Amino acid sequence: MDRFRNTRQPDWDWWGKLWPTPGETLRELGLESGDTVAEIGSGNGYFALPAARIVAPASVYALDIDESLLAELSHLADQQAIENVTVLTGDARELSQHLPEPADVVLIANTFHGIDEPDTFVQQAYESLRSEGRFIVINWTDRPRETTRIAGEPRGPPTELRLSPEATERTVLDAAAFALDETVELPPYHYALVFER
Template identity: 50%
Template sequence: MSDRFQNTAQPDRDWWEQLWPGPERVVERLGVEPGDRVVDVCAGDGLFTLALAERTDGAVYAVDIDAGLLASVSERAGERGLAVETIRADARDLGDALPVPVEFALLANTFHGISEQEAFAETVREVLTDDGRFAVVNWRDRPRAETTVLGEERGPPTERRMSAEATLEVCAAAGFTLDEVVDLPPYHYGAVFRPEP
């Protein structure tokens, strides 16, 4: 998987939670609606998965290839009384992994490291409903030295970072139109797309 998803390892929880103290506000700003069926693609240990589950009463799917991380998602969801279905699968196989189409797909902090990004975005488009949304949360294309958390440089290498315009270009080629770009301080943006009719 390392050659297909580069620089996308799960961060240490201490600085991750420092960077994202309010994940529920993030998913709200990205436009998740209370009845949406949602998938957190490359969910990791579920920081955003749990926020999605708190936001919607629709089905919530956490997809990741790492069984240990998915076990953490299940445990933490259970502790909070949240319904989350974990699915161990390569994110490129979403069409086979998900039991139903979803209204919202979230990909956070991973797009920069995916090889064949256009093909990957096409895979996501195939699992969305006609009125679905695809939200890509990315580190802004600032030098890594300028994105510090708890006093240390964090995030992907500078050369891997993508501007909102670069993300738009890839997703447009995959059949999406831009709905909006949301500023997610201090270091991120969220680009929300809809499938072209």
């Protein structure tokens, strides 16, 4: 299985500078108690753990291809007494095969630009959702990398991999029968698109 391009897990220190309140961001995007969530490219849980607090007692399925990051996520969940996170090792392009139940929300944060075969992944996201479920894509803006600085250093994917909201929308809508529900600006360097099945 090929790894996604340019998806190194960020250091939590600068991640915290970029996303100081990840739970508030998720609530702004419509996450609420009772939503079953599948997070793609969850890494060590920067979004999965606050998502689990929001949706409890519903489940958060944290999917990643890096077993060491998932082990760290499991450890952090244990430390924080979060019991509704299930880690899944696997490729997002085979998402429906990994989930034990359909999700209310499929979330992908900061890694959509790095997926090979995005059409396959988007179709899998669609098939993994319940009727009227939501697919949330959080993406870096398509500004040059040297202008997206955190703690004085350029951060995020290479400029050539970045997608505008319009390009992300087109990729998703061309691949599956989603409808765009809303576009949300997430300063300083991100946007989110919320699609409905």
